[in-house]
Amino acid sequence: MTTARDLLIVSMDVTTADQSVGQGELSLALAGAELLDLAEAAALTLDGDRIVPGPAPFDLADRQLTEAAAALSLQEPYESVEDWLWRRGRGLYAAHLAALEADGGVTRKHRHWLPLRAERDAVADSPDRRAAVERWTSGEPVLAALALAARLRDEPVEDLAGRTGDTVVTVVTAVDDAVTELVAVRQRRTIEKAAFDNIWRGQ
Template identity: 60%
Template sequence: MTTPQDLLIVALDVVPSRPVEQGDLSLALAGAEVIDLIDAQALTLDDDRIVPSARWTLADRLLDEAASSLVRQMPYESVEDWLWRRGRGLSSVYVSALETEGQVTRQHGRWIPTRTSRTVLVDSPARRHAADRWTSGEPVLAVLAAAVGIRDKPAEDSPSVTDEAVETVLAAVNNAVLELDAVRQRRAIEDAAFDNIWRGD
């Protein structure tokens, strides 16, 4: 089980505190990949730069794909740049992987299946593992979930992240999500102004 997979399962399984945007989730999944790659010693951080290791052994296909796509020339890639590059459409990639593994199914509506189908988790060891990690308040998963609106920020007395590199990644995820939200708000304002011009307001 991986942190990105656990995060996606929690996103599908838990009623969020606010609607989860796919772009936010994709950024958080990319950050979760970096955290798992740090843990697997497939990379290290030099300040905020991702420095790949010479060798790595990863059992998970998507993590292996992530490690293979790391920039391997100096000055290397910043965590923020990685989030934007790797994160593009990443939530769909992980959902497809869960579908392929039989972890989720598409539940169709009775009358118009193509418009009302939704992704539903099946009972599986992966779902139980993610639920255990979630209910235990594991800090990395809790902070990533808070970043995308699955839950509110962890309480002050909650377990905290103690690894400096992981903290760097989590901070980058939070900043990227805030930046994406600012872009969405700016576009909404511009669209509203454009509509007002056409209506003559």
């Protein structure tokens, strides 16, 4: 199990409808989770906000994590955490969801009146799901902090720096900043679209 998969499962299975967020926010948070998983695996370190890759090859059991490691920039002055989130995060929710489904981690809920249609809306009962739920309910600080940055929860994580360290704080802060920017851009586009529509209505 990885932090990224735990976060994906939590977003699908543990949170309520009121806590649901967009795929963009989750993609940014998943990119941050990958960074923290790679740091935990000694595949990278942070020099300030710069991602310094470790020695290759990386012996990583998870496919998505292996892909993330291969995507690290090897050119100095190296990529910033913020740039990684936006580059790696593009479409990342869909990629992780497809991987979870390929591993049998997603069940389809069929509509009785439309038997040929199905929705990917439930996480299959599995050891991975139970581990993610346990990590979530225990308030494990890394998962909780990423969920907070992704707007999946409201409760702040007490003493995050003391409980996790500078790397986690740097990545989580960058995720929070990126999500804030994404939400602001989305709101601005909504306002601009509404204003444009009003012009055409003659208002």
